[in-house]
Amino acid sequence: MRTVGNFIAGRTQPALEGGSLENLNPATGECIARIPDSGPADVDQAVAAAREAFPDWSARPVADRMERLERLAGLIQANAEELAALESEDTGKPRRLAREIDMQRAEANLRFFARAMSQWSSAGHDMGPTGFNYTRREPLGPVALITPWNLPLYLLTWKLGPALVTGNTVVAKPSELTPLTADALARLANEAGLPAGVFNLVHGLGARCGQALVDHPDIKAVSFTGGTVTGRRIAQSTAPRLIKLSLELGGKNPALVFDDADLDRTVAGLLRAGFTNQGQVCLCSSRFLIHESIYEPLVERLVEAVKGLKVGDPEDEDNTQGALISAAHRDKVLGYIDQARQDGGRILCGGEATRPTGRCQDGAFVLPTLIADLPPESRLHREEIFGPVVTLQRFSSEEEAIALANDVDYGLAATVWTEGLSRAHRVAGRLQSGIVWVNNWLVRDLRTPFGGVKASGLGREGGHWSLEFFTEPKNVFINGD
Ligand SMILES: NC(=O)C1=CN([C@@H]2O[C@H](COP(=O)(O)OP(=O)(O)OC[C@H]3O[C@@H](n4cnc5c(N)ncnc54)[C@H](O)[C@@H]3O)[C@@H](O)[C@H]2O)C=CC1
Numbered sequence: 001m002r003t004v005g006n007f008i009a010g011r012t013q014p015a016l017e018g019g020s021l022e023n024l025n026p027a028t029g030e031c032i033a034r035i036p037d038s039g040p041a042d043v044d045q046a047v048a049a050a051r052e053a054f055p056d057w058s059a060r061p062v063a064d065r066m067e068r069l070e071r072l073a074g075l076i077q078a079n080a081e082e083l084a085a086l087e088s089e090d091t092g093k094p095r096r097l098a099r100e101i102d103m104q105r106a107e108a109n110l111r112f113f114a115r116a117m118s119q120w121s122s123a124g125h126d127m128g129p130t131g132f133n134y135t136r137r138e139p140l141g142p143v144a145l146i147t148p149w150n151l152p153l154y155l156l157t158w159k160l161g162p163a164l165v166t167g168n169t170v171v172a173k174p175s176e177l178t179p180l181t182a183d184a185l186a187r188l189a190n191e192a193g194l195p196a197g198v199f200n201l202v203h204g205l206g207a208r209c210g211q212a213l214v215d216h217p218d219i220k221a222v223s224f225t226g227g228t229v230t231g232r233r234i235a236q237s238t239a240p241r242l243i244k245l246s247l248e249l250g251g252k253n254p255a256l257v258f259d260d261a262d263l264d265r266t267v268a269g270l271l272r273a274g275f276t277n278q279g280q281v282c283l284c285s286s287r288f289l290i291h292e293s294i295y296e297p298l299v300e301r302l303v304e305a306v307k308g309l310k311v312g313d314p315e316d317e318d319n320t321q322g323a324l325i326s327a328a329h330r331d332k333v334l335g336y337i338d339q340a341r342q343d344g345g346r347i348l349c350g351g352e353a354t355r356p357t358g359r360c361q362d363g364a365f366v367l368p369t370l371i372a373d374l375p376p377e378s379r380l381h382r383e384e385i386f387g388p389v390v391t392l393q394r395f396s397s398e399e400e401a402i403a404l405a406n407d408v409d410y411g412l413a414a415t416v417w418t419e420g421l422s423r424a425h426r427v428a429g430r431l432q433s434g435i436v437w438v439n440n441w442l443v444r445d446l447r448t449p450f451g452g453v454k455a456s457g458l459g460r461e462g463g464h465w466s467l468e469f470f471t472e473p474k475n476v477f478i479n480g481d
């Protein structure tokens with residue numbers, strides 16, 4: 001079994017009070033590591049290290065920071081297989097998915113932001129003979145990055161890249177459920193030549209370690225991805241200090257399938273949108289809204305396709321579906337399926353836990369599930385389940401589809417399936433959603449704004465939005481004579 005430590009000022013160390021937490025592999029139920037149960041004293045030490053490293057790191061030439069981040073990206077690439085194995089063990093996701101999605105994106109995130117910095121410019125405002133204004137973009141200081149368990153290294157690097165390249169120093173807190181790739185990244189950070197204290201890592205529970213981090217008076221900004229309840233709590237905690245906050249939160253994302261959709265493309269797309277990573281991506285479509293004229297044939301094809309998904313041991317390269325993040329989360333998801341039955345829903349496929357044979361028989365597996373005929377007010381249409389569960393609804397007009405899509409508290413990512421160009425533009429314009437994909441799902445261009453509206457978050461990350469978040473603009477006026 002591994003022992004994971006906090007990474008502070010370039011060194012690995014246990015929690016100062018000595019406590020530790022179990023880290024389980026959700027596919028087997030086995031304990032695979034012990035991690036520090038960090039508290040305010042550990043956080044204080046990590047923030048002090050970040051504060052101490054800030055003057056040197058922020059004063060370095062941009063090219064120096066870009067080069068070190070590129071080196072770190074190269075080390076992720078070189079160690080991708082080992083990192084994918086760790087990620088899969090820690091999350092229960094198929095190793096193949098961890099390799100093909102998580103590790104590729106972790107590398108791409110760091111390369112993208114290192115290179116984006118070379119194209120970033122600041123504004124100038126010419127007042128003619130009176131003078132000239134130029135805008136400096138200054139780093140903030142030590143910043144907190146708090147990340148969830150569904151895409152651990154993917155989301156940590158998504159925040160780390162822009163934070164570091166703009167000259168900030170970092171204290172990161174990964175989810176207590178998935179510490180392993182962050183721990184590995186810390187070692188690679190030393191190898192890549194990140195100076196001590198530039199990147200620090202504290203492990204532990206959200207309510208103790210995470211809360212101490214967001215409450216720390218020297219933290220100048222918090223970038224958080226996770227559940228909406230936690231996001232709201234962080235917003236309340238940081239509000240009195242008026243620090244910058246970026247919140248990427250949950251979703252209840254609709255897929256709108258119109259009667260002119262290409263059904264082959266739609267079935268393949270909905271399968272990915274509904275069930276990638278066992279439905280544990282904030283962008284997953286969890287409500288399929290289908291035009292009544294194609295409802296029966298499309299649903300028949302979807303049921304067949306979903307039944308064809310292979311659930312089981314994440315190490316088996318043939319499996320597309322692994323375990324959910326924990327037994328507790330599996331039970332929460334199963335609770336929603338029970339609720340669906342009570343609400344009169346019809347389970348078209350799945351609807352239960354499964355026990356793969358062999359080493360995974362005690363794992364947290366749930367069969368991919370489609371549920372029809374729920375009443376409109378059912379909680380399953382409204383609440384984020386964050387598992388392999390999709391509800392189906394019919395609509396008879398474009399107006400009704402848009403109304404159903406918008407009738408939830410969330411507004412993160414919608415998909416629209418149609419061959420009609422005008423309809424695609426019209427509907428995209430009316431959806432209350434930070435992101436709309438037409439005839440596809442999770443095509444990511446890292447230059448684009450990423451984030452949600454309503455209960456799905458606050459602010460945008462990606463491209464220059466991330467670079468702006470991690471810097472403060474300062475206007476300098478130079479007199480004209
Ligand atoms: N990106 C997303 O949309 C995600 C959504 N979720 C949703 O949230 C639900 C709950 O999952 P959790 O693991 O509890 O997510 P969470 O939002 O509580 O955890 C995310 C991160 O925040 C930290 N955290 C928790 N409380 C904190 C606090 N008071 N201050 C600072 N940091 C804190 C956690 O330790 C973790 O690192 C899931 O069932 C799912 O519906 C969960 C993970 C990702």
Ligand SMILES: O=C(O)/C=C/C=C(\O)C(=O)O
Pocket residue numbers: 148150151155158225226248280281282283444450
């Ligand atoms: O940036 C992406 O491509 C995906 C981000 C996903 C999340 O933020 C999430 O699932 O929490």
